[in-house]
Amino acid sequence: MDKLDLLVVVDPYPSATAAMAAMPGKPEDLNPNRAVYLLPAATQFETSGSCTASNRSLQWREKVIDPLWESRSDHMIMYQLAQKLGFDKELCKNYKMQKVKGLDEPVPEDILREINKCVWTIGYTGQSPERLKAHMKNMHVFDVKTLKAKGGKDKETGYDFTGDYFGLPWPCYGTPEMKHPGTSNLYDTSKHVMDGGGNFRANFGVEREGKNLLAEDGSHSLGADITTGYPELDHILLKKLGWWDELTDDEKKAAEGKNWKTDSSGGMIRVFMKNHGCHPFGNAKARAVVWNFPDPIPQHREPLYGTRPDLMAKYPTHDDKKAFWRLPTLYKTVQDKNIADKVHEKFPLILTSGRLVEYEGGGEETRSNPWLAELQQEAYVEIHPKTAADRGIRNGDRVWLLGATGARLNVQALVTERVDTGTVWMPFHFSGRWQGADMLAYYPKGAAPVVRGEAVNTATTYGYDSVTMMQETKTTVCNIEKA
């Protein structure tokens, strides 16, 4: 971190990254021109906007207080950065601006409206701020089991909730005016598309090696005018079906030469869904053979760092990739080297990680909250009773977790049968201690999290997913000794 030219941390709390930037490293590494900025971001209570839950429902969040101290909302920070870089006019051309503590900030409603205008393909278009706000004010009209409103109108706007699912779970297709109700269950052919029904997406072409990839006759969403498979919607398909003239003149202008994802009027979607009960993304089969993945059908491959060289020989990893998302990425070389170096003899335990209910993510915010911090005060590692006994470790002892790259983590031992004898587990929410040392002194005064502990990923090792390039943080090897 000392070698960087520029480090910017944008967070409600100065994170471990910020503290580490202040921690002295090797003097020769320090870049004399390095610049480090801490930008205090406002919390969710200090601004408004939509947020999406894991059931795909959206809710509108109201601002509770103005941003405290020097903190600013994320969108204000982005606007001000764009100003410095000279493209603020382009960034904000669809936004009205509002004053927050004397400074200009894009109106959150306008940001959502802009998202609504462009994200046709995943159905993030129908959830206008007006509809979401009406839902929030009238939660009582929605059934708690089905999420569906049987009726009811918003007193202020007169908006009719009939048929809407609470929070318009995406995909909520078309314009807000089309009143798609949101989708409570994906791919549900037992419902009409205007009632949240659907089918599998035609996303992989219409045919492959002579086999039809579209749905077969009779497989379609309820009430669809096309009762067999069909490709995704574009202007040619709409014309061929003879439904083009159901567009208004303005819609025709916008839709000409376009497909449902690029027609900015949403007219083609309206005609297809509302008038004919068809799905704009087509009607196809799901695919179980993903021919464009390295393993078209998932197969077991041992991780680069493993404890079983016999299994690594039987289930080897992928070959190295010269350019993977443009970067050279190693697989086989690392695995083979680990086998040759007998890494498993020095590090006979599998290390994996997971979450605790008390904390979230890296834990910077939640470990700063005393109500939560009190419930989990120490970073720890779960060890099986046999593994612990073999190493002379008792429940509650301090231990060193030795990583394969030389990392040393000082944590507490939780001796439990929750893990097997060959595996140890650490929660991943901790930071603020680095290989045995407390980083308290390196946080801005008074801003350190209440609870600090070793971060598990100090000990995790090289490796990337062969499709997404997600880093390998879920399996590596380690050893443990009594501290």
Place this chain on the structure above:
Amino acid sequence: MARMKFICDAERCIECNGCVTACKNEHEVPWGVNRRRVVTLNDGVPGEKSISVACMHCSDAPCMAVCPVNCFYKTEEGVVLHDKDVCIGCGYCSYACPFGAPQFPSQGTFGVRGKMDKCTFCAGGPEENGSQAEFDKYGRNRLAEGKLPACAEMCSTKALLAGDGDVVSDIFRQRVVQRGKGAEVWGWGTAYGSAAKQGA
């Protein structure tokens, strides 16, 4: 008049500590004082069970019986409360209580052993309802606002129930009937019915 009761359904408790956090946040309870806690038995082995425990607001409360200065009183709704101006912080109630409800803040007027603090069923203390003095000593008085205790309101699995004892026991009884097993059969495995029963 309702008779207030807590019940924690160990069948449903997932040890999320939401009740503990709700309580701390609602009443601004200091670090180290736990009006409510989640106890887990057989942690990490099959059959693990958790239960959320606080003052049970006993009908015949042992704390009341043993208090040498008589600081306890019971409201018309059966909530056991105490007067911190009378409490001498002796800790006798903590010997008597089978649930470990009484807490003794380590900071405060009386030094090492401060005045006793415990769950109030979100019903405050002898001060005027909703007053700052009441909040400072006992936390929020939600019952006076027509609300039930924050811990149970916040419980994500509705394991922890609070309110009129008749209603609470009706809900629990219905669950026991639906599970097809007695209240003594606790465990996550039966919370959502068995696979065989659903014909799955």
